[in-house]
Amino acid sequence: ISLVYSCMAHMSMQYPYPRDNNGAYAKWQANEPMVSVHPQICHGLSSDTTIREGNAFSVGDTITIDLYGSASHAGGHCTFWYSTDDITFTKIIDIKDCTLNAQTTQVTLPLTMPTECTTKCTFAWTWVPVDSGACEIYMNCADISVSGAQGGNSNPISLNFQTSFIEAPVANYGCIRVETTTHWTSIMSSLKTEYDDSDTVSDNTNVVTVDDADLTSTTCYKDETLAINLENEISNLGTCGNDASSARCDDGQCCSAAGYCGPESDGTGWLNYDDGGYFASEDEAYAVYCTNPLGDWRVETCPETEATSESSPMLNVYFVKVFFMVAGFFCVYVV
Numbered sequence: 506i507s508l509v510y511s512c513m514a515h516m517s518m519q520y521p522y523p524r525d526n527n528g529a530y531a532k533w534q535a536n537e538p539m540v541s542v543h544p545q546i547c548h549g550l551s552s553d554t555t556i557r558e559g560n561a562f563s564v565g566d567t568i569t570i571d572l573y574g575s576a577s578h579a580g581g582h583c584t585f586w587y588s589t590d591d592i593t594f595t596k597i598i599d600i601k602d603c604t605l606n607a608q609t610t611q612v613t614l615p616l617t618m619p620t621e622c623t624t625k626c627t628f629a630w631t632w633v634p635v636d637s638g639a640c641e642i643y644m645n646c647a648d649i650s651v652s653g654a655q656g657g658n659s660n661p662i663s664l665n666f667q668t669s670f671i672e673a674p675v676a677n678y679g680c681i682r683v684e685t686t687t688h689w690t691s692i693m694s695s696l697k698t699e700y701d702d703s704d705t706v707s708d709n710t711n712v713v714t715v716d717d718a719d720l721t722s723t724t725c726y727k728d729e730t731l732a733i734n735l736e737n738e739i740s741n742l743g744t745c746g747n748d749a750s751s752a753r754c755d756d757g758q759c760c761s762a763a764g765y766c767g768p769e770s771d772g773t774g775w776l777n778y779d780d781g782g783y784f785a786s787e788d789e790a791y792a793v794y795c796t797n798p799l800g801d802w803r804v805e806t807c808p809e810t811e812a813t814s815e816s817s818p819m820l821n822v823y824f825v826k827v828f829f830m831v832a833g834f835f836c837v838y839v840v
Contacts, residue, residue: 515755516574516604518630521647522557524550533756533804536574539631539670540642540678542770546591546666547629547646556625556650562614564653565709570603570610570630577604578634582683582690585612586664588627589619591646596662599697601688604632611712614651615704617658622651633683633690640680642670642692658704664694731801740766747799759791760800767794 515536517523523535524547537543562568570585580602586594603610619626625648632643644666669692673679683690726732733747740752745760754766761767768775768790774783775790784790795801 516572516577516632516643518570518645518647519573520571521560521568521628521649523645523647524548524553526550531804532573535645536756538637538641539644540680541639544671544678546671547627547644550646552591552625552627552646553648556648560647560649562649562651562713563709563711564614564616564618564651564655565706565711566651567611567613567710567712569712569714570607570612572604572607572610574604577602577607579636580605580688581632581634582688582693583610584631584693586627586629586631587618587622588629589621591627592667593663593665594627594629595658596664596694596697598700599689599693601698604634613700613705614654615658615700616653616655616706617704618651618654618656620654620656622649622654625650631693633680633692635683635685635688640677640682642678642680653706660701662695662697725805726801727803727805728801731798733800743767745800753800754802756802756804758802759795759798761794762797762799764799765794 515533515538517532517535519532519535524530525532525535530548530550535548537548539545539548543549581604583600583603585597585600587597588594597615598612600610600612627646628649629644629646634641634643670678670680679692681690681692689696734749734751734753737750738752739755742752743766744764745752745754745766746764747760754760758766758768765778767778768784768787770776770787775787777784777790784793791803795803
């Protein structure tokens with residue numbers, strides 16, 4: 506591997522508790538962008554059959570969002586939505602640079618959410634980052650209930666995600682980068698940065714924050730000895746190394762013997778930057794980057810026998826509203 510390329514780190518919404526295929530869909534997978542790695546609404550994950558404990562709310566509740574990941578991508582256009590069919594999503598609020606201000610990112614649930622939400626509906630987060638190799642759209646979905654939802658939104662800002670993105674007849678699923686000065690993009694319909702007076706319950710001052718213990722990670726690195734420089738920045742140039750000052754690669758990747766992060770998928774295949782095409786398989790791509798690597802940040806679910814050991818090589822982390830790294834600051838508490 507000899508070509509320098511852009512390999513950016515990722516983030517995802519982890520509270521409200523998102524769909525995860527009953528725990529089989531790891532957080533690092535949820536971190537990957539919808540466009541262009543997982544070009545399906547809500548990553549194609551089926552909705553939860555029941556509402557999880559912690560995902561039951563009331564109209565007017567202000568939710569403190571939990572974002573999980575490795576880097577902020579210099580902020581960007583964040584939007585929070587609701588939907589009853591996972592096709593058309595109605596906007597709750599647009600928030601600029603939520604990944605830069607994640608510890609204070611809060612969303613208030615409107616009174617005018619559909620009555621179906623009293624039983625179950627979808628709460629979604631989307632994000633178009635400022636910095637990324639290709640134009641990217643991130644999306645995660647959570648199944649929630651909202652007591653007191655009355656419907657009656659008289660001026661909804663709605664967007665059909667299937668036709669606007671997944672089936673968009675243009676390059677890269679219709680993704681358009683944010684403006685460098687405003688950090689907004691035009692693809693998320695009309696901008697809404699303030700709540701309508703009639704849309705929220707003024708006398709509900711309840712703020713819902715996730716219990717730290719509920720976000721304990723049970724993710725381990727495959728080779729703890731090679732999961733180096735965890736407090737360093739994620740490489741945004743695709744280059745890496747094993748000295749103390751080197752940028753590291755994103756979780757799920759290796760730093761090849763030649764000093765490049767990978768492998769990377771574009772949703773079609775595993776990119777081979779040497780010939781401009783694709784590797785024949787995922788196994789081949791990982792073999793190229795992860796054979797005798799300088800660093801290895803591949804992750805897996807921790808073995809059950811290690812889950813209770815204080816000395817186990819776990820990423821046993823409590824996330825306080827947000828877990829992310831920006832400008833080299835790694836916000837974690839390790840137990």
